[in-house]
Amino acid sequence: MKTSYHSLCAWTFNAGKGGFVPADARPDWDNSGLDTPEKIKIVKDKIIPRLPSHIHLGFEMHYNNEYNENNAQAIVDALKDAGMSLAMTTPGAHTRFGYGGICSLDPDERKQANEFGKKAIDLTYGVLKPAWNPDCVPGFIIWNGSFGYDLASVGVREMYENLKEGIAGLCKYEASKGGEMYMSIEPKPNEGHPAMLLPTVASAIVLWYKLRDSYGIDISKKGINKEFGHSEMIGLDLVYDTVEEIDNNMLVHMHVNSQGYNDGIILGGPGKYDIDHGARVNGMNIAVAGLAAQAGYSRWKGHDMQVRAYDNIEQGIDRVIRSVLSWEACEMAAAELNEAELMTLLRKRETAKAEDMMRHALVNAQKIFDKMYKG
Numbered sequence: 001m002k003t004s005y006h007s008l009c010a011w012t013f014n015a016g017k018g019g020f021v022p023a024d025a026r027p028d029w030d031n032s033g034l035d036t037p038e039k040i041k042i043v044k045d046k047i048i049p050r051l052p053s054h055i056h057l058g059f060e061m062h063y064n065n066e067y068n069e070n071n072a073q074a075i076v077d078a079l080k081d082a083g084m085s086l087a088m089t090t091p092g093a094h095t096r097f098g099y100g101g102i103c104s105l106d107p108d109e110r111k112q113a114n115e116f117g118k119k120a121i122d123l124t125y126g127v128l129k130p131a132w133n134p135d136c137v138p139g140f141i142i143w144n145g146s147f148g149y150d151l152a153s154v155g156v157r158e159m160y161e162n163l164k165e166g167i168a169g170l171c172k173y174e175a176s177k178g179g180e181m182y183m184s185i186e187p188k189p190n191e192g193h194p195a196m197l198l199p200t201v202a203s204a205i206v207l208w209y210k211l212r213d214s215y216g217i218d219i220s221k222k223g224i225n226k227e228f229g230h231s232e233m234i235g236l237d238l239v240y241d242t243v244e245e246i247d248n249n250m251l252v253h254m255h256v257n258s259q260g261y262n263d264g265i266i267l268g269g270p271g272k273y274d275i276d277h278g279a280r281v282n283g284m285n286i287a288v289a290g291l292a293a294q295a296g297y298s299r300w301k302g303h304d305m306q307v308r309a310y311d312n313i314e315q316g317i318d319r320v321i322r323s324v325l326s327w328e329a330c331e332m333a334a335a336e337l338n339e340a341e342l343m344t345l346l347r348k349r350e351t352a353k354a355e356d357m358m359r360h361a362l363v364n365a366q367k368i369f370d371k372m373y374k375g
Contacts, residue, residue, distance in 0.1 A: 004331070005136045006324050007058035007087030007302040008047070010066040013039045013316075014306075021309035028313060036066050037078035044082035046317045051324060052372060058087025058133065060302055063120035065092050072127035085133035087300045088253065091120040094145030094192055101146030102166030103159040103197060110162060113146070117170045125177040136299055139253040140174065141225045142167060143186040148193025156197075163197055164207065168215035175218070182252040182299070186225040189234040191274055201231065201241040205248050223250030227304065228288075229277070232259035235270030242288050246295040254292070255304035256285070256327050276306040278323025281330060281365045283358050289327070290334035301327055325372045333365035 013034065016025040028034070040059055048057060059079060061067040067075055067089065079086060093101045093113050100106070101113040124140065132138055147163055149156060167185075174181060185204040188196055198204050204224055211217040224245050231238045245251040256279040260266030263282040268275045279285065303323045307316035337357065345354040 001052075001054040003135070004055050004328060005058060005087070005133075005298070005300050006055055006327070007060050007300045008043055008320060009060040009302065009304050010036050010039055011062070012303070012305055012307065012320060013042060016309060017306060025309055025311065026307075026313050026316060029316075035074075036061060036071055037074045040075065040078040040082055040084065042317070043084065044078075047321055047324075048082065048084075050321050052328070052375075055324065055328065056085065056133070056136075057082075058085045058136070058138075058300055060088040060090075060304070062090055062092030062095075063116070063123065065095060067123060067128070069123065069127075072123050076128060076131045079131040084131075085136070086124070086128055086131040086138045087133075087136075088139045088141055088302060089120055089124045089128070090141040090143055091117045093117065094143065097146050100149065100159055100162075102170075103147050103163035105155055105158060105162070110166070114166050114169060117142075117166075118173050121170070121174050121177060124181070137180055137182065139182045139184055139225065139300060141184050141186050141253060142170070143225075144188055144196050144198045145192050147197040148190075148195055149197075150194045160197055164210060164214065167207070168211050168217055171211065171217045171222070172215075179218070179221070182221045182223070184223050184225040184250075184253045186227050186230070186255070188227070188230045188274075199234065200236065201226075201244055205244060205250055208248075208250065219250075221252065223248070223252035225253040225255060225302075226251055227255040227257075228279075228285075229255075229257050229259045229268075229274055229304075232262070232269055233272055233274060238262075238284055239287050239291070242291045246291060251292065251295060251297055253300055253302065254297075255302045257303060257305045257323070258282075258285070276304065278303055278305040278319050279327040279330070281326045281362065281369050283362050285327065285330040286334050286337070286358065286361050286365055289331045290337065290339070293331065293334060303327075322373070325369055328372065329365040329369035332368050333361045336364060337361045 015030040016023040097113045104110040187204045189199040208219045212219045231241045258277050259268035260277045262284045307319045
């Protein structure tokens, strides 16, 4: 069977989110004692043995709280020992810069944030390079968590200009290192500010074209980190977002976690905060999996998820496994769906029968999941 690339995230393995929910639900996963190499060992010992052999796992990390100059070599050693690869790195700028980061109107913060991003690239191309998978190189995600504001003013336009200049500079710096990575923007409508630059897939696509036309950036390996939950939490159409990404050749990384509102079981969705459920077996995911397969997508499928606030460690590990297998089941069900027959029904306006086909695919996906989960 063809290798399927899934990636897990360092931030999933935590003692608890805190805030309005417990921060100590899983004391043994406290980040003060559980560093990134130890998280990779958990994946090796507890997760990989429960996954089908055709699945290859990667790992995703923020600079500099999850990977940094002090632990990078230990991370490489842990990944090699586990038979895993580096799947994605990203600057954790949102934890360092509270006034816009690279788009800040404060020139000192903006300068520091731009340098911070370069350091994240330096380590990825440096010490971490031996952990790259030559058949599926890592992505570098630019998340907009720091690109926000809470005051309506004419200053927002200058912030957007700063943002373009900052991302263009980061792209040129990455190109000087070799230009091998796939760089993507992860849109989000809110968090960590009430209002964000680049809130939607469409706004991120527009930005890439502006960088191409105004700064001469080669966008052949640039695009979107498809984050399902961020589309869902603003009430946008996850399926059509996928069409836009594919149409612009910008589907370069995926975070397949869900808000959960579209399966009729798990609560969440438009107007809710970022719940970060794992992937679910549901009809929309089957549709997205089918579209991605049509486009030939074969890169990382990241599980940017949080285990629930009431989960113990065993339950948390099980949720990660369920997320990986749920997406695999949706992909397999999409592959087994007779697309020609489906399109014939849609062209003939036989939408009820088309709905039946999608529901049968959903039932099939659940059966596939059950078989893999028990196996």
